[in-house]
Amino acid sequence: MLVRPGEKVKIKVKVNGIWYEREVEPRKLLVHFLRDDLGLTGTKIGCDTSTCGACTVLMNGKSVKSCTLLAVQADGAEITTIEGGDGKLHAIQEAFKDNFALQCGYCTPGMIMQSYYLLSENPSPSEEEIREGLHGNICRCTGYQNIVKAVQDASRKLRA
């Protein structure tokens, strides 16, 4: 398909259970599509290089950095963002609160989405596995210990 500069492409994406049909520039990043086109600002942007993980969402069940994908690459996909809950707090969200696992909160949505993916892949990770699993998510405030504790706590509760 040839798309000229300034032209848009129609995409259909299921985000948090709802299908959205939008026209987007092919160069638009998925994170800008979620935030600017759909108004889902829970997903944050912390860097320009896909290093910090603040924009982590799930695409077809796998965690992705939504600044690394173009919106058009998500055509037909199912995306879950931090806003994708059912109205009640998820065990991971509760655990972040209970364990003082956030300070400024900016990395928190990405951390929670990555933790969700980590626990879905490995329901009872060791401390080292948690640290490895969150390696791509930067937090500048907490020093990570309380985040690790929160993931351990959530892991226990989800298995109970």
Added chain:
Amino acid sequence: MTYVGKPIKRLYDDKFVTGKSTYGDDIQINSLYAGFVRSPYAHARIKSIDVSDALKVPGIVAVFTAKDLQVKEGIGIWTTYEDPKQWKFLPRRPLAEKEVKYVGDPVAIVIGTDKYNVRDAIDKVNVDYEKLPAVIKMEEALEDKVLVHEELKTNVAFDQTFNGGNVDEAFKNADRKIEVEVTNNRLIPNPMEPRGIISRYEGGFLTIWYSTQVPHTARAEFSRVLGIPASRIRVIMPDVGGAFGSKVNILPEDVAVVLSSIKLGRPVRWTATRSEEMISSEARHNTFKGEVAFKTDGTILGIRGELIVDMGAYLTYTSPIQPVIIPLMIPGPYKIQNISVRSRAVYTNTPPITMYRGASRPEATFIIERIMSNVADELGIDDVTIRERNMITNTPYVNPLGLKYDSGDYLGLLREGVKKLEYEKLKAWAKAMREKGRKVGVGMAFYLEMSGFGPWEFGEVRVTETGDVIVTTGGTPHGQGGETGIAQVVADELQIDIDRIKVIWGDTEVVASGMGTYGSRTAAAAASAAKVAATKVLEKMKRFAAKMLKVDVEEVKYSSGEFEANGRKVSWNEVAEFAYKSDEPGVFEQLILPGDVTYPYGVHIAVVEVDDYGIAKVSEYKAYDDIGVVINPALAEGQVHGGATQAVGQAILEEAIINEEGQLAVTYADYLIPTAVEAPKFESYFSEKPHASQYPSGAKGVGEAALIVGPAAIVRALEDATGKRFNHTPVRPEELIE
């Protein structure tokens, strides 16, 4: 139930864990987007700027250069703490007009309807430069061969000698002396939320949504710079994703955005990219070169030397603090009576310096702790003994440069801390491991911190008609959880359930005045102002209760939600309701509480291991602190964890390397922030016999402590592990490898 001293859960976490947090860039408002054209040269003359191609890009509304954006005055310095008379500087204009002074210096602002189009247009602004000689290293800048600002006729912005005691006499009486050179290289605070601003001007009123830690101060500065009365400016601080001191700074880009919104009559927004953030707020970069006089028993008699502090290309709002405070804090917790430090601040063709967690006190602590360990090594005595020998044993104490340390038992805490943190045991373990071939090391360092920083803070407490309580504070928490601490203090004062308290901050139209959150001051200054206001509100409630009970106010006793006199009781809620139905509704008190500096202190220990490639890992980090009254130990611990992780960054990972071509580290790919893998395991304790501050809350503050002392503890551990000596941060793998 009482709250102070307990690990009460943070009050407002729900929005953060569900994605409902609203940082500046999350605000959905019909606005134009701004972006900046920046200098590719460290020093160059702007010959011409051609914006015609940029304006042809679809969706571009305007491109402004310096001549389009006139201000009444340039951005100044923080006169609350800094004296302009001591400085040679040119107030900064929003865009460079004749010359660019560093790689990244903004020369034009591009405004358009879409952030992608703005990017396209930035590339199409043609600036014709004539490259000029640049000076990057501060030592070379001192020579004044290349001037950053021709008009100032020198690169030296500040030159003052701090003298105490009689340093010449001390050196005469000394058994020994050594030379020391201690450097803190340049860092980038890097809060996870890049800075940003939205400006809307309508009907003569300006509304600014601003990722700041000082909304009121920013309002005053915008007012001065723009010539618009502060009463016509509203600054709103949305959720702020970390700041670490860097968001006190007011950027020329911010002013350019505001001016553009006024000029265009349309809201304009700008959110920095990470790369822009990384050149917008840098910190540290200074070197102390001097000598130390001491006796063979380890008693330090005197310190003399020169401090050079890099300012970058322009003064910023916050950079002038450091050349003044670093020398004052060099004596630290030690009874060194004789000191002479010449402190000079210099301009270089590099991004401007601002401030970062600890601002001055990390540098001073690193200098004095390196001196302690250097002397200890020279004499073959251990790190604890050298400190014991020199530690101040009585407070209050006036240091030779005039700082008055308020309270504490430094020596007692050192001894307790070393025991509690099992320092000797860890040292012995590391020695045994080294004998087996592992490069393991343990290091300790002590700090005395100046925090609280007056001159005052605002607090207001309001009881609503339902008996709920609204606390409005001049503090501006942005991640620390200070709002929860303030609520704990007020809940105890009023003896009500903490869930009935709502804490509000960060909007100049809602909060009458305020200094803000920085300098580890919120638990001391802001919580105390709220506490005193709560005491006064309780008195008011008692007067209403007396009316209800038809007794004199002196007869009313209050306890846990009930007012009682002569065996009759009325509840907190009934009194609140009564008050609002009376002819003086509105039960509130507001005040400005004056305050001064206060001095927390502590001992921290780091355990490191260096691998065969020279990669160091800080495996454990332990802290023992006296931070005054601990309002919330879990929040306080969080500050230690976070600060210490930044200390790991400073000690072994982070450096904003700059050369003539510009800054080489402008992304997270080349400026390494510790991740969960690099972060240590923490133990954090607070003294069981804390020494309170003079503030009514009794707190001294803990926000900066671990980044103040951490680098010294970690560097000492690296020395222990490798047998090498390092008097600078960061220590790089190539230095650690054999």
